Amino acid sequence: MQAPTLEELAPEGHDLAMDPYPVYAALRVNGPVHRITVPGSGECWLVVTRDAARAALTDPRLRNDIQHSSSWQTDGGHALGRNMLQSDPPLHTRLRGLVTEHFTPRRIAALRPGIEAVAADLLAALPEQGTADLVRGYALPLPVTVICDMLGVPATDRSAFHDWSNELVMPTSPPAAAAAAAELSGYLTELTARKAADPDGTLLSDLAADSSGLTIEELLGMAFLLLVAGHETTVNLISGTLHALLADPGQLALLRADASLASAAVEESLRYHSPVHATAFRFAAEPLDLAGTRIHAGDAVQVSLAAASRDPLHFPDPDRFDLTRRTSGHAAFGHGLHHCLGAPLARAEAVVALRLLLEQHRPMAFAADPADLTWRTSTLLRGLTALPVSLGRAR
Numbered sequence: 001m002q003a004p005t006l007e008e009l010a011p012e013g014h015d016l017a018m019d020p021y022p023v024y025a026a027l028r029v030n031g032p033v034h035r036i037t038v039p040g041s042g043e044c045w046l047v048v049t050r051d052a053a054r055a056a057l058t059d060p061r062l063r064n065d066i067q068h069s070s071s072w073q074t075d076g077g078h079a080l081g082r083n084m085l086q087s088d089p090p091l092h093t094r095l096r097g098l099v100t101e102h103f104t105p106r107r108i109a110a111l112r113p114g115i116e117a118v119a120a121d122l123l124a125a126l127p128e129q130g131t132a133d134l135v136r137g138y139a140l141p142l143p144v145t146v147i148c149d150m151l152g153v154p155a156t157d158r159s160a161f162h163d164w165s166n167e168l169v170m171p172t173s174p175p176a177a178a179a180a181a182a183e184l185s186g187y188l189t190e191l192t193a194r195k196a197a198d199p200d201g202t203l204l205s206d207l208a209a210d211s212s213g214l215t216i217e218e219l220l221g222m223a224f225l226l227l228v229a230g231h232e233t234t235v236n237l238i239s240g241t242l243h244a245l246l247a248d249p250g251q252l253a254l255l256r257a258d259a260s261l262a263s264a265a266v267e268e269s270l271r272y273h274s275p276v277h278a279t280a281f282r283f284a285a286e287p288l289d290l291a292g293t294r295i296h297a298g299d300a301v302q303v304s305l306a307a308a309s310r311d312p313l314h315f316p317d318p319d320r321f322d323l324t325r326r327t328s329g330h331a332a333f334g335h336g337l338h339h340c341l342g343a344p345l346a347r348a349e350a351v352v353a354l355r356l357l358l359e360q361h362r363p364m365a366f367a368a369d370p371a372d373l374t375w376r377t378s379t380l381l382r383g384l385t386a387l388p389v390s391l392g393r394a395r
Contacts, residue, residue, distance in 0.1 A: 002037055002043065003035040003036050003037045003043050004036060004037065005036060005037045005038070005039055006020065006023055006036060007039075009023050009026070009027070009036075010022075010023050016377075017374075017375045017376075017377045017382070018371075018373075018375050020277075020306065020382075021306070021307075021310055021319060024048050024304060024306065024307035024310065025310070027046070027048045027307070028048050028049055028307065028311065031291075031292070031293070032047060032048060032049035032051070032052035032291040032292070032293075033045050033046070033047050033048070033052060033290055033291050033292070033293040034046050034048065038302070038379055040174075040379075041281070041300075041379065042071065042300070043300070044281060044299070044300035044301060044302050045290070045293065045295060045299060045300070045301045045302070046278075046302050046303075046304055047290070047291070047301065047302070047303045047304060047307075047308070048304050048307040048308065048311075049291070049307070049308060049311050049313070050308040050309070050311040050313065050314045050329070050331060051291070051311075051313075052290065052291035052308075053303045053304070053305070053307075053308035053331050053335070054308075054331075054335050054336075055290065055291060056282065056290055056301060056303050057279070057303060057334060057335040057336040057338070058335065058336040058337075059288065059290070061284060061285050061286050061288045062282040062283070062284060062285070062288075062301055063088045063282060063283050063284075063285050064085065064086050064087060064088055064092070064280060064281075064282055064283075064338065065086060065087055065088050065283070066086060066281075066283065068283035068284070068285045068298065069281075069283045069298055069300060070283075070296075070297070070298025070299065071298070082215075082217045082218050082221045083095070083218075083221030083222060083224060083225040084096050084221075084222070084225060084338075084341070085225055085229075085280055085338070086221075086280065089337070092337065092338075094213075095214075095218065095221075095222065096341065098207065098212060098213075098214070098222070099203070099207075099222070099226065099341065100341065102150070102203055103341050103342055103343075103344060103345055104344065105344045108344040108345050108348050109348075111146070111150075111345070111348070112348055112352065114146070114149070115142075115146055115348060115349055115352045116352050116356065118141075118142055118145045118146060119138075119142055119352050119353055119356045119357075120356060122137065122138050122141055122142060123138070123356060123357065123360050123361075125137065126138065126361075126391060127391060128391070128393045129391060129392055129393060130390070130391060131367040131388055131389065131390055131391070132388070132389060132391055133386045133387060133388050133389075134239060134242055134357075134387045134388075134389050135235065135239050135384055135385065135386050135387045136386065138238070138353065138357070139234075139235050139238035139239040139242070139353065139387070140162070140231075140235045142234075142238065142349060142353055143230065143231040143234035143235055143238070143346075143349050144158055144161075144162055144231045144235075145158070146230075146231075146345070146349060147226070147227060147230035147231045147345075148161070148227070148231075150202065150203050150230070151202055151203045151204040151223070151226060151227060151230075152195060152200055152202025152203065152204045152205055153191070153204075153227065157187070157191075160183075160187075161184070161187070161227065162231070163180075164180040164181075164183055164184040164187070165180075165184070165227065165228045165231070165232060166232070167179075167180035168180050168181060168184065168228065169228065169232050169378055169380065169381055170376045170377070170378045170381065171378070184224065185220065185224075188220055188223045188224060188227075189216075189220060191204070191223075192204060192207075192208045192219055192220070192223060193208075195207075195208040196208040196209065196210075203226070204223055207219060207222055207223070226342075229340075229342060230342055230345070232381060233275045233276050233340075233342075233346060233381065234275070234342075234345075234346045234349050234350065235275075235383060236273070236275035236276075236381060236382065236383030236384070237266070237269065237270065237273075237275045237346055237349075237350045238349070238350050238353045238354070239383060239384045239387050240269050240272075240273035240275060240383060240384070241265060241266055241269035241273070241350060241354055242354070242357070242387060242389070243273070243370075243373075243384060243387060244268075244269050244272055244273060244321045245265065245321075246364065246365060246366050246370075246389065247321070247366075247370060248321050251265075251321055251322070251323050252364075254323055254324075255323060255354075255358065256358060256362070259355060259358070259359075261323050262351050262354050262355045263347070263351055264323045264324070264327075265323050265354060266347060266350045266351050266354065267327040267330070268321060268322060268323055268325055268327050269321075269350075270309075270327070270330055270332035270333070271309040271310070271315065271325075271327050271330035271332060272309075272310075272321050273382075274305050274306035274309050274331070274332050274382070275332065275381065275382070275383060276305055276332065276333075276334075276340075276380060276381060277304070277305065277306045277377070277378075277380060277381055277382040278302050278303060278304045278305060278306065278379065278380055279302060279303045279305065279334060279338075279380070280302075280380065281300045281301065281302055282300070282301045282302070282303075283298065283299070283300055283301070284296065284297050284298060284299045284301065285297065302379075303331075303334075305331040305332055305334065306382070308330075308331040309330040309331045309332055314329055315327075315330075333346075360393070361391045361392060361393065362392060362393075363390075363391070363392030364389055364390065364391055364392065365389065365390050366388070366389060366390070367388040367389050367390045368388045373385075373386070373387070374386065
């Protein structure tokens, strides 16, 4: 008998996309690891507690390379090219080492004035009073602009790039996803060739240089991963933080009274709304025991970062959004070798976005019933499709 999907485990009539957390809580009661079916991918082991998540994410027997899967036949499992997310040491170590210095806290601190300038321009384009979609008008274009500037994607191409990216991480259909992959692959191939022929000092230009040592497949994979991961997750983080604050006026008032809590608000949002909902699949290179569950060689394992970050053993009253909470140890950026490279950038963008918005638009409330908002979901990500908000000018 095939294992159930999360949708099949949800109570009848429950909207899993809007609120998956009761399902995770029910699973946790019965143990840290469960067999489920992921639509379109097949069966896997799902990890739902924080301790088991950290154990899985640091176990060298669980590999990211799809060739360790019992169902592997071709390298078609790699998104575009060969990238860090779907590789293991020593390849992962080499690829990550090429870009690590570009995402250090020190390097991101130097980018902060530019991030603030982009946010200020976007806020200036919003109505002083009235309704605005803070996903389309703010949470989305901010990280898209920042990562595209870093890598050197021309402004005229960014709308198309985001459309391809969005289709790949939140597919509307298999044919549409395949078409987006082909178009994005062609675009990145042509763009990296231009950068190699005419270097411009951007990160993509540096990677395209012969001195980087990247193969064509690795360059394509690196460009894809940095561009897509560099904005899709941060869109969800910014919009999720705003949603959580608007849904709890008391916490919003607390932040307004003390702007220094902006970083705390972002960390609590990372825990509470986990923009990356689950990790990419890992595959058992050999049999192992994971938190009391026997995993066979070739089995797929997925860690629910969202479930781990609401584990009541580590986060009391986990379903409450609380700016004063001690959030250290949340799982939003993963753990171990594949801890999110872009975490400093995502944090900086979210804190800037939150601080500047609250400074300029003090009266702020949902412009639609929160129950009517749509959450986009995929195997990996979860975030709002739109966030209509009523804005008022700061006095």
